[in-house]
Amino acid sequence: xxxxxxxxxxxxxxxxxxxxxxxxxxxxxxxxxxxxxxxxxxxxxxxxxxxxxxxxxxxxxxxxxxxxxxxxxxxxxxxxxxxxxxxxxxxxxxxxxxxxxxxxxxxxxxxxxxxxxxxxxxxxxxxxxxxxxxxxxxxxxxxxxxxxxxxxxxxxxxxxxxxxxxxxxxxxxxxxxxxxxxxxxxxxxxxxxxxxxxxxxxxxxxxxxxxxxxxxxxxxxxxxxx
Amino acid sequence: xxxxxxxxxxxxxxxxxxxxxxxxxxxxxxxxxxxxxxxxxxxxxxxxxxxxxxxxxxxxxxxxxxxxxxxxxxxxxxxxxxxxxxxxxxxxxxxxxxxxxxxxxxxxxxxxxxxxxxxxxxxxxxxxxxxxxxxxxxxxxxxxxxxxxxxxxxxxxxxxxxxxxxxxxxxxxxxxxxxxxxxxxxxxxxxxxxxxxxxxxxxxxxxxxxxxxxxxxxxxxxxxxx
Amino acid sequence: xxxxxxxxxxxxxxxxxxxxxxxxxxxxxxxxxxxxxxxxxxxxxxxxxxxxxxxxxxxxxxxxxxxxxxxxxxxxxxxxxxxxxxxxxxxxxxxxxxxxxxxxxxxxxxxxxxxxxxxxxxxxxxxxxxxxxxxxxxxxxxxxxxxxxxxxxxxxxxxxxxxxxxxxxxxxxxxxxxxxxxxxxxxxxxxxxxxxxxxxxxxxxxxxxxxxxxxxxxxxxxxxxx
Numbered sequence: 001x002x003x004x005x006x007x008x009x010x011x012x013x014x015x016x017x018x019x020x021x022x023x024x025x026x027x028x029x030x031x032x033x034x035x036x037x038x039x040x041x042x043x044x045x046x047x048x049x050x051x052x053x054x055x056x057x058x059x060x061x062x063x064x065x066x067x068x069x070x071x072x073x074x075x076x077x078x079x080x081x082x083x084x085x086x087x088x089x090x091x092x093x094x095x096x097x098x099x100x101x102x103x104x105x106x107x108x109x110x111x112x113x114x115x116x117x118x119x120x121x122x123x124x125x126x127x128x129x130x131x132x133x134x135x136x137x138x139x140x141x142x143x144x145x146x147x148x149x150x151x152x153x154x155x156x157x158x159x160x161x162x163x164x165x166x167x168x169x170x171x172x173x174x175x176x177x178x179x180x181x182x183x184x185x186x187x188x189x190x191x192x193x194x195x196x197x198x199x200x201x202x203x204x205x206x207x208x209x210x211x212x213x214x215x216x217x218x219x220x221x222x223x224x225x226x
Numbered sequence: 227x228x229x230x231x232x233x234x235x236x237x238x239x240x241x242x243x244x245x246x247x248x249x250x251x252x253x254x255x256x257x258x259x260x261x262x263x264x265x266x267x268x269x270x271x272x273x274x275x276x277x278x279x280x281x282x283x284x285x286x287x288x289x290x291x292x293x294x295x296x297x298x299x300x301x302x303x304x305x306x307x308x309x310x311x312x313x314x315x316x317x318x319x320x321x322x323x324x325x326x327x328x329x330x331x332x333x334x335x336x337x338x339x340x341x342x343x344x345x346x347x348x349x350x351x352x353x354x355x356x357x358x359x360x361x362x363x364x365x366x367x368x369x370x371x372x373x374x375x376x377x378x379x380x381x382x383x384x385x386x387x388x389x390x391x392x393x394x395x396x397x398x399x400x401x402x403x404x405x406x407x408x409x410x411x412x413x414x415x416x417x418x419x420x421x422x423x424x425x426x427x428x429x430x431x432x433x434x435x436x437x438x439x440x441x442x443x444x445x446x447x448x449x450x451x452x
Numbered sequence: 453x454x455x456x457x458x459x460x461x462x463x464x465x466x467x468x469x470x471x472x473x474x475x476x477x478x479x480x481x482x483x484x485x486x487x488x489x490x491x492x493x494x495x496x497x498x499x500x501x502x503x504x505x506x507x508x509x510x511x512x513x514x515x516x517x518x519x520x521x522x523x524x525x526x527x528x529x530x531x532x533x534x535x536x537x538x539x540x541x542x543x544x545x546x547x548x549x550x551x552x553x554x555x556x557x558x559x560x561x562x563x564x565x566x567x568x569x570x571x572x573x574x575x576x577x578x579x580x581x582x583x584x585x586x587x588x589x590x591x592x593x594x595x596x597x598x599x600x601x602x603x604x605x606x607x608x609x610x611x612x613x614x615x616x617x618x619x620x621x622x623x624x625x626x627x628x629x630x631x632x633x634x635x636x637x638x639x640x641x642x643x644x645x646x647x648x649x650x651x652x653x654x655x656x657x658x659x660x661x662x663x664x665x666x667x668x669x670x671x672x673x674x675x676x677x678x
Contacts, residue, residue: 001242003440016453033437085441139440173643188643191399191414193438193446211485212645214453214591215537220645227468229666259663311667365666417625417640419664419672 003030004069005078005140006061009171010152012047017215019169021050023155025060026147027068030140036196037143041068042151055108061144062088062116062131066123074129080144082135088113088120089131139195142187145171146197150185153178153222154199160224161204168222175210175220188220229256230295231304231366232287235397236378238273243441245395247276249381251286252373253294256366262422263369267294268377281334287370288314288342288357292349300355306370308361314339314346315357365421368413371397372423376411379404379448380425386450387430394448401436401446414446455482456521457530457592458513461623462604464499469667471621473502475607477512478599479520482592488648489595493520494603507560513596514540514568514583518575526581532596534587540565540572541583591647594639597623598649602637605630605674606651612676613656620674627662627672640672 006027011019022045028037043064045056062079069077079088083099091113096106120131135141149171157178160166170176173188181203186196206226213219232253237245248271254263269290271282288305295303305314309325317339322332346357361367375397383404386392396402399414407429412422432452439445458479463471476496480489495516497508510533517529531540535551543565548558572583587593601623609630612618622628625640633655638648658678665671 001440030440032440033435034440035438134441137441137443139438139443142443175645188645189444190416190642191444193401193414193444195438209485212487212591212647214455214482214484214486215586215589217589217591217594218641218643218645227666256666258666259661260666261664360667363667363669365664365669368669415670416642417670419627419640419670421664 001032001076002072002074003076003078003138003140004028004065004072004074005030005080005138005144006065007080007141007144007148008057008061009145009148010155011169013167013169013213013221017169017213017221019052021045021047021052022057023047023168024148024151025057025064026144026151027061027064028140028144028147029068029072029074030143034139035194036198037147039068039072040147040197042147044151044155055112058112059115062119066119066131069123069129073127077129077131078134078138078140079131080135080141081133082137083133085132085134085137087130087132088116089124091117139192142192143195143197146174146185146187146195149174149176150183150197150199153183153185154201156222156224157201157204157206161206161226164226166224169213169216170220170222173218176222177210178208188218227258227302228298228300229302229304229364229366230254230291230298230300231256231306231364231370232291233306233367233370233374234283234287235371235374236381237395239393239395239439239447243395243439243447245278247271247273247278248283249273249394250374250377251283251290252370252377253287253290254366254370254373255294255298255300256369260365261420262424263373265294265298266373266423270377270381281338284338285341288345292345292357295349295353295355299353303355303357304360304364304366305357306361306367307359308363309359311358311360311363313356313358314342315350317343365418368418369421369423372400372411372413372421375400375402376409376423376425379409379411380427382448382450383427383430383432387432387452390452392450395439395442396446396448399444402448403436404434414444453484453528454524454526455528455530455590455592456480456517456524456526457482457532457590457596458517459532459593459596459600460509460513461597461600462607463621465619465621465665465673469621469665469673471504473497473499473504474509475499475620476600476603477509477516478596478603479513479516480592480596480599481520481524481526482595486591487646488650489599491520491524492599492649496603496607507564510564511567514571518571518583521575521579521581525579529581529583530586530590530592531583532587532593533585534589535585537584537586537589539582539584540568541576543569591644594644595647595649598626598637598639598647601626601628602635602649602651605635605637606653608674608676609653609656609658613658613678616678618676621665621668622672622674625670628674629662630660640670
């Protein structure tokens with residue numbers, strides 16, 4: 001099975017380890033044995049001007065996933081919303097009302113589906129590929145999350161080299177290592193069966209550190225100081 | 227403490243990684259230090275003719291656990307239903323109504339207890355051994371789950387050698403390895419403190435692979451191809 | 453960020469692995485990189501005369517945390533109650549009623565705040581340091597929990613050397629090792645990013661064992677036999 005998935009993650013943190021804004025949306029192509037991405041692409045946000053309360057992330061993820069899916073023609077597209085694997089093109093208002101989710105979740109989807117349903121429907125009509133809301137059940141979505149973390153670190157290195165310092169909150173239970181011209185990241189949850197990712201970067205000289213976010217257990221911080 | 231426990235697990239998967247039917251119920255005897263089974267027995271189902279919506283599993287587990295318990299006389303029998311450790315022989319209708327579980331859970335137990343309560347009561351009267359509904363709190367139930375996975379792989383190897391290919395979904399966060407004449411399995415959750423199991427098989431020549439189920443995070447797939 | 457946190461843990465277990473009473477409250481000073489304690493202090497309870505249903509633990513933790521905080525002047529004090537990081541000094545009755553917690557949780561806090569709110573308010577007025585209810589989100593609270601486990605083992609060794617045997621239930625998913633004159637403990641959850649602790653003890657000769665609590669999955673038992 002060839003899967004395209006997308007997720008958003010990595011946040012600039014303030015001096016109290018609170019998130020200021022999200023950094024990267026990553027879309028990945030995942031193939032058997034489903035442990036890393038064969039291809040990945042990124043769309044960066046401006047973390048210093050980001051509406052954390054908004055619902056922009058899922059839209060960004062859908063657009064980026066479809067951009068990659070148009071190119072690589074997967075069997076299915078996975079989005080990071082845990083609705084049991086329902087097809088987005090079928091999400092009309094009565095279907096949303098019948099979902100076993102919170103009232104707040106329903107309100108969000110009544111609004112989201114205005115953009116996402118026509119998009120998924122058109123994509124399915126043109127390609128036959130389903131876009132499904134599978135969320136945390138999907139290994140591909142988790143790999144996309146790990147790549148969002150890797151791209152956030154890549155952005156952080158460039159930003160840090162310019163400004164002298166940056167502190168980034170990584171996605172949930174993942175760690176990263178910078179080795180010469182590569183950033184290597186992997187899940188800290190062994191139950192996931194060994195998920196990882198890797199990005200090439202320009203080799204530069206700088207100090208970095210990874211450690212637990214003291215106010216967000218199971219989340220790590222990546223810090224760079226030049 | 228000597229504990230007998232039983233659990234059902236391991237599923238034949240279709241080409242989209244969805245379960246077709248469950249494979250094995252295992253009962254185990256677990257003794258201090260509670261990391262593996264001292265004795266294990268199995269009862270196979272027909273995964274190609276299995277009612278996944280039914281409640282057959284818990285009945286199979288109770289019968290198999292009592293079969294082993296009659297032989298090894300443990301201190302207690304653990305079943306995989308998380309009711310806080312209540313004694314099955316005491317599960318009459320008013321007691322079930324007073325449980326802090328969902329209405330659906332109550333309906334299931336009102337039906338289940340018709341078979342299980344007399345069985346547990348008779349066993350207790352004859353042996354003094356309690357059968358309790360402890361579920362996910364029990365390390366012995368988890369070891370039974372790991373053995374259900376091992377027996378499923380054993381069945382899968384035989385089935386695969388005959389048919390050329392089979393894909394099995396293992397129980398939650400466990401991995402297996404085939405080494406000569408043994409199947410070794412262990413929990414992928416280090417918080418469980420190192421739970422594992424082992425089965426002897428006939429040494430045969432075949433290729434196998436273990437990898438994450440892409441649509442069921444923290445579940446692994448075992449695949450054999452001759 | 454310099455954080456003081458406190459937690460209670462470690463229990464004497466009966467022969468069926470059920471807790472009789474809690475052993476130790478630990479307060480810790482945690483500094484960057486937030487993986488262990490720089491300073492720790494302890495207050496022992498009498499586990500053989502302990503009201504497990506009571507709310508004594510959180511009060512003990514608050515008093516012990518403030519005792520340490522007065523000495524080391526941290527930036528913030530973390531208590532083990534998961535109320536989203538709210539400041540204890542602001543917990544008046546209308547604020548408690550507005551919290552998104554269970555009715556039982558509200559009743560407990562209406563009672564608890566009578567002691568804790570004036571305490572936190574006075575401490576804040578004198579030092580400017582906030583005492584917050586952050587609970588399981590805090591890495592410092594988790595490190596305090598690991599130290600409560602270490603102090604419980606230290607108590608257990610002394611008690612065991614006197615009485616010949618004791619069985620202690622450790623806090624959730626942590627293990628300990630006794631090496632000459634040190635007790636080393638660490639989290640079994642790698643998602644936490646490598647949290648650990650260490651205590652010095654008098655070197656003595658005794659046998660010990662760590663193994664899973666059979667009726668409390670993810671909890672380990674420490675046993676000493678002379």
